[in-house]
Amino acid sequence: MDLAPVIDGFGVVLEPTNLLYCLIGVVIGMLIGVLPGLGPAATIAILLPVTFGIEPVTAIIMLSGIFYGAQYGGTITSVLLRLPGEASSVVTVFDGHALARQGKAGTALGIAAIGSFVGGTVSIIVLSLVAPLVASFALDFGPPEYTALALLGILLVSTVSSGDRLKAVIAACVGLLLATVGRDGFTGAERFTFGNLQLADGLDFVPIAMGLFGLGEILYNLEERHRSVQAPAVVANVWPSRADLRQSSGAIGRGSVIGFLLGILPGGGATLASLAAYAVEKKRAKHPERFGQGAVEGVAAPETANNAAATSSFIPLLTLGIPANATMAVIFGALLIQGVSPGPQLVTQEPELFWGVVNSMYIGNILLLIMSIPLVGLFVRILRVRATVLAPITVLITLIGVYTVNNSVFDIMLVIVFGALGYLMKKLGFDPGPLVLAFVLGSLLEDSLRRSLLIFDGDPTQFFTRPISGVLLVVFLLVALLPPVRAALRRRRAATRTPDTTPKELV
Amino acid sequence: MTSAPQGSTGPGSHDGSPAGATAAGTAQPAAGGAPAPEMDLAEAIHQVEAEEQEVRPPAAGPLSNVLVAVAVIVLGVAALVGSSALGLGSARSPDSGTFPLLVSALLVLLGLGLVAAARRTEDAERFTGASWLVAAGLATMVGFVAVIGVIGFEIPAALLAFVWLRFLGHESWRSSVLISLGVVAAFYLVFVVALSVPIPHLF
Numbered sequence: 206m207d208l209a210p211v212i213d214g215f216g217v218v219l220e221p222t223n224l225l226y227c228l229i230g231v232v233i234g235m236l237i238g239v240l241p242g243l244g245p246a247a248t249i250a251i252l253l254p255v256t257f258g259i260e261p262v263t264a265i266i267m268l269s270g271i272f273y274g275a276q277y278g279g280t281i282t283s284v285l286l287r288l289p290g291e292a293s294s295v296v297t298v299f300d301g302h303a304l305a306r307q308g309k310a311g312t313a314l315g316i317a318a319i320g321s322f323v324g325g326t327v328s329i330i331v332l333s334l335v336a337p338l339v340a341s342f343a344l345d346f347g348p349p350e351y352t353a354l355a356l357l358g359i360l361l362v363s364t365v366s367s368g369d370r371l372k373a374v375i376a377a378c379v380g381l382l383l384a385t386v387g388r389d390g391f392t393g394a395e396r397f398t399f400g401n402l403q404l405a406d407g408l409d410f411v412p413i414a415m416g417l418f419g420l421g422e423i424l425y426n427l428e429e430r431h432r433s434v435q436a437p438a439v440v441a442n443v444w445p446s447r448a449d450l451r452q453s454s455g456a457i458g459r460g461s462v463i464g465f466l467l468g469i470l471p472g473g474g475a476t477l478a479s480l481a482a483y484a485v486e487k488k489r490a491k492h493p494e495r496f497g498q499g500a501v502e503g504v505a506a507p508e509t510a511n512n513a514a515a516t517s518s519f520i521p522l523l524t525l526g527i528p529a530n531a532t533m534a535v536i537f538g539a540l541l542i543q544g545v546s547p548g549p550q551l552v553t554q555e556p557e558l559f560w561g562v563v564n565s566m567y568i569g570n571i572l573l574l575i576m577s578i579p580l581v582g583l584f585v586r587i588l589r590v591r592a593t594v595l596a597p598i599t600v601l602i603t604l605i606g607v608y609t610v611n612n613s614v615f616d617i618m619l620v621i622v623f624g625a626l627g628y629l630m631k632k633l634g635f636d637p638g639p640l641v642l643a644f645v646l647g648s649l650l651e652d653s654l655r656r657s658l659l660i661f662d663g664d665p666t667q668f669f670t671r672p673i674s675g676v677l678l679v680v681f682l683l684v685a686l687l688p689p690v691r692a693a694l695r696r697r698r699a700a701t702r703t704p705d706t707t708p709k710e711l712v
Numbered sequence: 713m714t715s716a717p718q719g720s721t722g723p724g725s726h727d728g729s730p731a732g733a734t735a736a737g738t739a740q741p742a743a744g745g746a747p748a749p750e751m752d753l754a755e756a757i758h759q760v761e762a763e764e765q766e767v768r769p770p771a772a773g774p775l776s777n778v779l780v781a782v783a784v785i786v787l788g789v790a791a792l793v794g795s796s797a798l799g800l801g802s803a804r805s806p807d808s809g810t811f812p813l814l815v816s817a818l819l820v821l822l823g824l825g826l827v828a829a830a831r832r833t834e835d836a837e838r839f840t841g842a843s844w845l846v847a848a849g850l851a852t853m854v855g856f857v858a859v860i861g862v863i864g865f866e867i868p869a870a871l872l873a874f875v876w877l878r879f880l881g882h883e884s885w886r887s888s889v890l891i892s893l894g895v896v897a898a899f900y901l902v903f904v905v906a907l908s909v910p911i912p913h914l915f
Contacts, residue, residue, distance in 0.1 A: 369835050371825055375784055378819045382791055385812045389798075394808040396798055397791075420853075427849050427880060428769070428842040593881025597873040598895055600849075604856060605865060605899065609909045617857045625850055632843075633772070633780050634835030651811040663804030 211333065214560020217262060218568055223561065226263045230270020231569045235576055237271070238278020238290045239584050242592050243599065245275040245291070246532040246638070247422045250414035251599065253539055254606035261543035262558045266565040268539055272532050273325060273515045273566065276475060277573045280317040280508055281584055284310055293475035293511040296483040300496060300503030307499055315445040316501050317508040318577035320457045324509035325570040327461040328468070328516035333563055336552065340524040343549035348656035349668055353677035355650040358471045358527040360684055363639040365472030370688060372635045380640035383408055384647020391655060403615045410538040411610050412619035413644060417637040418535070419603050420620060421627015423596050444578070445501070453505035456486050460506040464513025469520050474530040475511035482510035516566060522547055523559060527646070531638030534645045541645075769840045776838070777830035784823035791816030845880050852876065864914030870896045 217223060237248045249268050256264035279291030284301035297317065304313040346354070359381075363373035386397045387407025398404040445453075460482040467478040486506040487496045496503045518529040526548035528534040540547050545555060552559050576584070607620045630637050661667040669675040795816055801807025826833075852875050856868040873892035877883040883891070903909045 369833070371822060371829060372835075375819065375822045375826070378815050378822065379787070381815045382812060382819070385815075389808040391806075392799075392808050394798055396808055396812065397794055424846045424849055427845045428840070591881070591883075593877065593883055594891060596881065597876035597892070600853065600876065601869050601873060601895065601899060604853065605869075605903060605911060608860075608911055609903070612910055614857060614861055617860070621850065621853045621857060624853070628846055632837050632839070633776075634833070634837075654811060655806045658803055658806050663802065665803060 210556035210560050211564070213557060214564040217557050217561035218266070218565045222260075223263050223266055223565065224568065226259070226267040227270050227565050227569050228572055230267035231274035231277075231572050231576070234271040234274020234276075235278040235573065235584060236587060238275035238294075239281050239587050240290065240590070240592070240595070242426050242595070243419075243422060245272045246414075246535055246641075247418040248275075249532060249535045249539070250411075250418040251603050251606065253411050253414065253535070253542070254610050256539055257542065257610060261540070261545050262561040264539060264543060265536065265558065265562045266569075268536050269519065269562060269566065270569045272536070273512060273569060274573055276508075276512045276515050277318065277321050277577050278584065279511075280321070280504075280577075281314065281581065282588070284313045284317070284504070285585065286588070291475075293479050293515075294507070295476070296479050296507045297504055299483075300498070300500045303497060303499035304501070304504065309499070312445045312449055312501065313504045314581055315578060316449055316453055316505050318574055318581075319445065319450070320453065320460060320505040320509035321512040321577070322570050322574045323457050324461045324464050324511075324513035325516050325566065325573075328465045328513040329563060329566045329570070331465055332517055332520055336520050336524050336559075336563070339520060340549040340552045343525050346525075346549065346673070347671075348653035348660065349671055349674040350677070351649060351653040352657050353668065353674040353681065354525060354527055355646045355653065357677050357681045357684070358521070358529075359639065359643050359646060359650070360681055361470065361472035362528075362530060362642050363472075364684060364688065365474075365477065369634055372633075373639045376630065376635045376637065377639040377643040380643030380645075381647045381650065383413070383640075384644045385651065390648070390652065403613075408619070408644075409611070409616065410541065410645065412607050412616050413623050414535050414538055414641055415603050415607050416620040416623025416625075417627035417630070417641055418531070420600065420624025421631060421637060423599055423603075424624060424628040425631045426592065427596070449501045453501045456482075456502035456506040457509045459485060459489075460509030461513045464510030465517045467510070468514030468517030469529070471521060471527060471529045474518050475514040478510040478514035479507035482506040512570075519563075523551055523562075524549060526551075526649070528642055531641060534638070534642040537645050538641075769837045769842070771834045772836040772838045774830050774833075777833045777836055778827060780836065781823050781826035781830055784826055785820055788816045788819030788823055791819065849876065849880055860912055864912045866896055866900065866914050869899060 218227070233248065233252075234245065237243050237245065243251075249271050252268070252271070256268065259267075275291055276293060279289060279294035280297055280301070282288045282290040283294040283297040284305050287298050287302040289295045289298055301313045301317070304310060343350075359377050360374070363377045364370050382397075384407075386404055388394070388405055389396055395405060463482045463485060464475075464478040467481055468474060483496075483503060483506055486500075486502045487493050490496065490500070490502065518533055521527045521529045522533045522537055526537075526546065528537045537547060545551070545558060603620060603624075604617055607616045608614065610616060627637050630640070657668065658665070668678055791812060795809035795812035798809030798812065799807040800813055801810045852872045856865075856872050859868050870892050873895050874888055877888035877891055878885065900913070900915075903911055904913050
């Protein structure tokens with residue numbers, strides 16, 4: 206492997222501007238991780254306008270810092286308040302909060318920070334080794350492969366997303382339709398513009414992401430659904446003891462591996478990884494009954510895994526151009542805005558960007574470790590800031606921020622429309638993530654589909670005669686068809702009321 | 713397909729793995745809902761999420777689920793009509809309407825599926841009194857965008873912040889006034905003075 210670009214990447218990271226933005230990114234990430242309400246996808250979406258004025262590599266360094274920083278921050282509220290700041294910290298609540306009740310909150314936070322650091326770092330190293338290989342493998346992907354890949358990516362994100370699978374796929378379809386608005390790249394025909402000049406160039410990604418993720422989430426939280434938070438007193442002694450470290454070293458190791466692997470899968474990501482790592486530890490433990498009563502491994506494993514997964518979920522984006530989750534979809538949008546199209550050429554054509562971003566994660570993780578251990582008290586104090594004060598500020602940042610992108614009042618209207626849509630979707634059980642992801646991938650999917658059909662002379666069965674697209678499409682069909690069939694079978698079994706004591710897990 | 717633990721749920725009380733092909737629903741809740749000391753992982757997560765959202769409104773009834781499904785179908789049909797107007801093309805020579813046609817046809821099918829599932833759907837929330845807060849919040853934003861071109865951003869932004877703080881957030885009068893003025897001043901300094909963004913401003 207050629208090391209020169211990797212080392213050049215460190216040169217990029219160590220530029221003062223990039224270091225500064227890395228710091229800003231991880232601090233913001235940590236903050237929003239601590240504050241319940243806005244998640245990383247929403248925050249990154251809201252900050253998209255900020256990235257316009259800065260270099261691509263700097264922008265992505267900051268945005269990715271927000272993403273993995275949030276994984277660290279989410280731990281704090283899980284442990285102290287039994288209130289997960291992020292979905293990926295939900296399982297940390299069980300043992301983390303139990304430890305806090307025993308007066309060992311510091312131990313839990315310390316072990317989580319160390320686990321997060323190890324998981325993140327291991328994941329970056331493996332990413333550095335694996336990503337160029339994946340990218341070079343993907344270099345000769347043609348339109349059929351991309352069609353299959355985009356289809357599978359959208360489907361996986363929809364099916365693994367929180368909430369109803371059917372509704373998630375519907376959201377994805379709406380995203381694909383929204384992507385067709387504007388001038389058709391092949392024929393020049395205007396599609397779904399209703400004669401509106403502002404729509405002729407298509408819908409912008411920024412107002413959609415800001416509206417659905419940002420405003421949608423703020424409006425949803427307006428319904429007073431969060432418990433009022435009381436910041437606890439000081440957290441003392443964050444350094445875990447040597448015994449704790451020894452006890453959780455296995456969990457941290459396994460968590461890193463599980464996190465890395467699940468993070469790569471589209472739709473997998475941090476939440477799933479933390480659940481899986483917790484389940485594995487509990488299953489392996491000699492005394493599984495300790496879990497939930499304050500087992501350190503129960504904190505170490507999920508926290509390690511969610512960080513490893515957060516890092517490795519960059520792989521599909523940076524090597525294939527397929528975002529693996531909602532946050533990656535927003536970062537994908539940010540790259541497009543910067544004029545960079547993520548894909549297999551990224552490693553070779555934009556080595557500074559690729560290695561700059563990847564290597565910035567080492568720095569970011571070190572910064573986060575520093576912030577999580579000695580400075581944790583500071584972030585605990587942030588909890589005193591009330592959501593009711595933050596909400597209007599965030600709304601104004603969104604409304605004014607979206608204006609600054611194109612200096613267009615029309616964009617403010619769009620962001621409000623999509624904010625209302627985002628609220629309604631969350632309210633009615635539709636996850637907005639698949640919509641944004643499908644919107645981002647929509648033109649890629651349509652272009653490759655149309656090109657493939659031209660190549661195949663209109664014969665879609667040829668998708669299956671090419672090995673890679675064939676395999677991807679078979680997986681696609683399995684993922685699409687298996688769960689509904691299983692659900693139908695299960696319902697039938699329930700209806701006939703067969704006393705089935707040992708339900709078998711298929712797959 | 714994953715390295716996730718594919719635990720076959722044993723006859724005992726061990727938790728089913730939440731990973732794998734389906735994130736939810738792998739662990740089937742036992743028939744007798746006795747609160748076992750060792751709770752199912754999926755259930756425990758549900759409990760945490762429920763606690764976090766203590767005041768979550770009740771689930772919407774079947775009627776609103778059907779309405780949602782109908783809305784999806786209507787959207788799909790409208791898009792179908794729109795795409796056929798664009799020229800459908802054929803598999804051999806796809807036209808502008810081909811792809812939207814496929815997607816909207818799928819949308820109609822999925823909408824029909826939603827109708828079929830309407831009785832079982834429980835993830836939609838009912839609109840409650842608190843939903844009026846959202847409507848009010850949206851109204852302030854619409855007001856903001858309606859006047860920003862005419863009188864600049866300062867006054868509408870201050871009013872928006874004030875309404876959100878005082879009436880939506882129940883802050884005190886004093887802090888509502890102070891915070892909303894402070895926020896607008898900060899925005900003015902950042903956007904107009906420091907960054908000189910061409911945002912419509914009064915002063």
